Amino acid sequence: MSLSKFGAKVREYRRAYSVTLSTMASSLGASTAFLSAMETGRSKIPMDWVEKIAKYFGDFGEQINVAELKAVACDDNEAVSLEGLRPQHRMLVAGFANSDLNQEQLTRLGRLLGEIYEENADDNNK
Incomplete structure (x- = not known):
């Protein structure tokens, strides 16, 4: 399996x-x-x-x-569970779910989020 x-x-x-x-x-x-x-x-x-x-x-x-x-x-x-998310996060999730972004835009956003995660990980390891 x-x-x-x-x-x-x-x-x-x-x-x-x-x-x-x-x-x-x-x-x-x-x-x-x-x-x-x-x-x-x-x-x-x-x-x-x-x-x-x-x-x-x-x-x-x-x-x-x-x-x-x-x-x-x-x-x-x-x-995606919205439980426990702040209102701003819930609005972002709803916005993405209802967006008409094309594949190129989604790819760019994905890269940006990856960069943000890396920055957060670096900050947490200091």
């Missing part, structure tokens, strides 16, 4: 630390089937679980970009 983008990232972390799905499930208080379903895209990925998984691998010393992991999970879920 193929992996979701989120699942591929999680499996990469598991392999790096020789952690089985069973061991990870036990440590997180979840079933192996639940974690497997997230990895393979058979179920939606709850955002609170993205944070739990990021923390789990963070405890191994892995530097996890939680925002990136959440973005991959949202992409796999084909949904």
Whole structure:
């Protein structure tokens, strides 16, 4: 069975630390089937679980970009949760969802967002 983008990232972390799905499930208080379903895209990925998984691998010393992991999970879920977002963020999401931007404009915005994420990561590592 193929992996979701989120699942591929999680499996990469598991392999790096020789952690089985069973061991990870036990440590997180979840079933192996639940974690497997997230990895393979058979179920939606709850955002609170993205944070739990990021923390789990963070405890191994892995530097996890939680925002990136959440973005991959949202992409796999084909949904973006607005819960907990500030009004400005909600308006941006709504604006993008209802825009008629062409592919070139979207690509440029994607690059700009990537640059902003890198700047934020650099600021957080100082």
